[in-house]
Structures are given as C-alpha cells and as structure tokens.
Amino acid sequence: MEQTDRTDCRTAGPKREAPEEKASWESGVRRVVPYTPGEQPRRAGIIKLNTNECPYPPSPRVKRLAAEFETDVLRLYPDPEASLLVKSIARRFQVKEEQVFVGVGSDDVLAMAFLTFFNTGRPILFPDVTYSFYDVWANLFGIPFRRPALDGNFRLKKEDYLTENGGIVIANPNAPTGICEPLSVIEEIVSGNPGSLVIIDEAYVDFGGESALPLVEKYENLLVVQTFSKSRAMAGMRIGFAIGSPKAVRCLRDVKFSFNSYTMDAPSIAWGAASMEDEAYFQETVEKIKATREYLKGQLAALGFSFPDSRTNFLFASHESIPAQELFGALKEAGIYVRYFPGERTGNFLRITVGTEEQTEALLSFLRGYLKQ
Numbered sequence: 001m002e003q004t005d006r007t008d009c010r011t012a013g014p015k016r017e018a019p020e021e022k023a024s025w026e027s028g029v030r031r032v033v034p035y036t037p038g039e040q041p042r043r044a045g046i047i048k049l050n051t052n053e054c055p056y057p058p059s060p061r062v063k064r065l066a067a068e069f070e071t072d073v074l075r076l077y078p079d080p081e082a083s084l085l086v087k088s089i090a091r092r093f094q095v096k097e098e099q100v101f102v103g104v105g106s107d108d109v110l111a112m113a114f115l116t117f118f119n120t121g122r123p124i125l126f127p128d129v130t131y132s133f134y135d136v137w138a139n140l141f142g143i144p145f146r147r148p149a150l151d152g153n154f155r156l157k158k159e160d161y162l163t164e165n166g167g168i169v170i171a172n173p174n175a176p177t178g179i180c181e182p183l184s185v186i187e188e189i190v191s192g193n194p195g196s197l198v199i200i201d202e203a204y205v206d207f208g209g210e211s212a213l214p215l216v217e218k219y220e221n222l223l224v225v226q227t228f229s230k231s232r233a234m235a236g237m238r239i240g241f242a243i244g245s246p247k248a249v250r251c252l253r254d255v256k257f258s259f260n261s262y263t264m265d266a267p268s269i270a271w272g273a274a275s276m277e278d279e280a281y282f283q284e285t286v287e288k289i290k291a292t293r294e295y296l297k298g299q300l301a302a303l304g305f306s307f308p309d310s311r312t313n314f315l316f317a318s319h320e321s322i323p324a325q326e327l328f329g330a331l332k333e334a335g336i337y338v339r340y341f342p343g344e345r346t347g348n349f350l351r352i353t354v355g356t357e358e359q360t361e362a363l364l365s366f367l368r369g370y371l372k373q
C-alpha cells in the first residue's frame with residue numbers, strides 16, 4: 001500500500017527528461033583506510049622480529065589446559081561476563097572486579113573505548129608518532145582528532161595535552177619509539193583533564209615502563225589498557241583488558257553488550273586466567289627479554305646504531321650511515337623480518353623486536369657481515 005502511494009507521488013510530478021538515476025548500493029558504504037598490520041609470514045625458518053610478539057611460549061599451565069580441553073564446552077555460549085578471567089586480572093592487580101573490562105585483544109578494548117568515550121565532537125589528542133591504529137579508529141567512528149608533534153627526541157610535550165580536547169590516548173611506553181614518559185607527566189595530563197577520558201595504552205609496560213594503574217583509584221577519567229599479546233606470550237589467543245573506575249568500566253560494558261555479548265570465547269577465558277595466575281613464569285620470561293634487550297642495545301651501539309632508551313621488547317634503531325630502508329630489505333632477504341615505517345619522522349628507523357638469544361645472535365651476525373662490506 002505504502003509503496004503504491006509513493007510510486008503515485010513520483011509519477012504525479014512534472015514530466016522528466018531522463019529516467020531517474022538510482023543510487024548505487026556503494027553510495028551507502030562506510031569508506032575507511034584500514035590499519036596495515038605487520039607481515040605475518042608463515043614460512044619456516046625465518047626470524048620474526050617484526051610484530052613484538054614474545055619469543056617464548058605462554059605459561060606451561062596454558063599447555064596443560066589445552067591438552068585437557070573438552071570440546072563439549074564449545075557447544076554452549078561462553079560466560080558473557082568472562083568472570084574467571086576478570087577475577088584473575090582483578091586479583092593480580094588488586095582492584096575490584098567492577099574495575100576490569102576484557103576484550104578480544106587490546107585492539108578490541110581500545111576500539112570499544114573510542115566508541116564509548118569520545119563523543120563530544122571536540123578533537124581527541126594523540127601524538128603524531130604512535131600506534132597507527134588510533135587514527136584508523138577515529139576515522140572509522142567519525143571522531144575528529146589532532147596529533148600534536150612529539151619533540152625532536154620523540155618525547156611528549158605535556159602542554160599539548162592541557163588544551164581543550166574531546167579525549168586523549170597515549171601509548172606509554174610509546175610505540176614505535178620504545179620511550180616511557182614518567183608517571184608524573186601522565187598524572188599531570190590526567191588531572192589536568194577532568195572533562196575528558198584519558199586512555200593510557202600500556203601494551204609494553206611490563207618490560208620496564210611505569211604503570212599508571214596506581215592512579216586509577218584517584219582519577220575517574222583514567223583508563224589503563226594492557227594486553228596478553230606481548231609480555232604474556234598469547235598474541236594468537238587475542239586477550240586484552242582495561243582497568244579504570246567502576247563508573248567508566250560500566251559505560252564500556254554497556255556499549256560492549258550493545259554490540260556483541262560474547263566477545264571472549266571459552267578457551268580465552270580459561271587459558272587467559274591460567275596465564276594470569278602464573279606470576280613466576282611471567283616474571284622469568286620478562287626478565288629474560290629485558291636481559292637480551294640490554295645486550296642487544298650494547299651490540300647495536302657498537303655497530304653504529306642509535307636508538308631512544310627502550311623500555312619495551314623492541315628497539316627503534318637508526319644507523320649512522322646505512323639508510324633504514326636498505327637495511328630492512330637486506331634483512332628480509334636474509335629471512336630476518338623487522339618493521340619499517342616509511343615517513344618523514346620514522347623513515348630512517350627500524351623497529352626490531354627483542355627475540356631469543358639465538359635469534360639475537362643471528363641478527364647481529366648478519367648485521368656485522370653486512371656493515372663490513
């Protein structure tokens with residue numbers, strides 16, 4: 001009935017010269033420029049130092065649980081609250097369960113946080129050199145943003161974050177630079193912005209950064225995001241989490257439950273909790289990586305590389321005479337994958353993940369040979 005009426009309406013108007021152009025379905029498409037993830041080559045025998053994964057396996061408790069895994073569990077929906085995992089995180093960080101939000105990797109947690117908190121119409125702020133997913137989410141959700149430039153040494157200028165804004169995201173330690181800003185700077189930014197939510201992305205904090213978690217009790221507008229992908233060796237499982245005020249976490253949960261109730265699958269909940277509970281293994285793994293990083297710093301410096309002081313599991317290194325892009329190609333040809341970010345500010349650096357001792361020796365021995373030619 002309605003349809004007929006509308007047709008009548010159209011034909012009743014003045015006679016048209018040309019038949020009406022129907023809009024293509026494509027005019028309704030949300031256009032985005034996607035994030036480019038690092039390469040995930042599956043070739044055997046390569047040395048993979050390009051996406052900051054942990055070179056050691058997850059806690060042996062995860063392997064034990066995986067061996068016992070009863071597939072009948074998969075018949076049922078998982079716990080939408082992911083309580084087991086939330087509890088283990090709350091216990092580890094000594095916060096209340098209502099202060100913990102979990103998601104499918106911290107990418108999911110961060111995307112949910114953008115969607116939940118950045119709706120004022122004022123631009124959100126993040127540095128010009130940082131995790132390159134932030135501007136992708138801002139564009140996807142139609143959030144305006146500004147990217148204040150880091151200084152010449154890639155340090156944050158806190159004044160840039162004490163101006164009017166619709167929210168703030170800071171990776172600390174930062175990627176790809178590896179630099180950690182002191183907690184005092186983070187606190188000034190959080191306390192100076194009571195009208196905005198401030199996200200601190202701590203993907204690398206376990207490798208020697210200073211966490212903002214102690215500030216969570218003091219500031220309702222702070223959300224700290226961490227991941228199982230780097231220091232907890234579970235990038236393939238996809239687990240991330242945020243800790244904040246009960247109020248902020250409630251807002252996040254409301255949005256998440258309006259989007260997808262069952263983000264965390266049953267194995268992620270069970271194995272993630274087991275991994276979080278194995279503190280001794282976690283500490284041991286992180287200490288090994290930090291020791292290798294310090295060794296790598298010394299060796300690379302001796303070969304003519306310089307880099308900011310890394311508090312992460314990677315170095316952002318530039319060579320005194322060989323362009324980064326050339327080294328990137330040569331390394332790749334030798335089966336050693338590192339990350340290269342073209343661009344004016346980052347184009348002469350390689351981001352090199354700290355691998356095992358053996359991987360590190362292979363990298364160094366290639367570079368020694370290459371630089372001698």
Ligand SMILES: *Cc1c(COP(=O)(O)O)cnc(C)c1O
Nearest residue numbers: 105106107131175203227229240
């Ligand atoms: C790796 C990384 C993430 C995302 O990690 P997930 O695997 O999605 O948990 C987020 N932020 C930064 C800065 C990262 O380097």
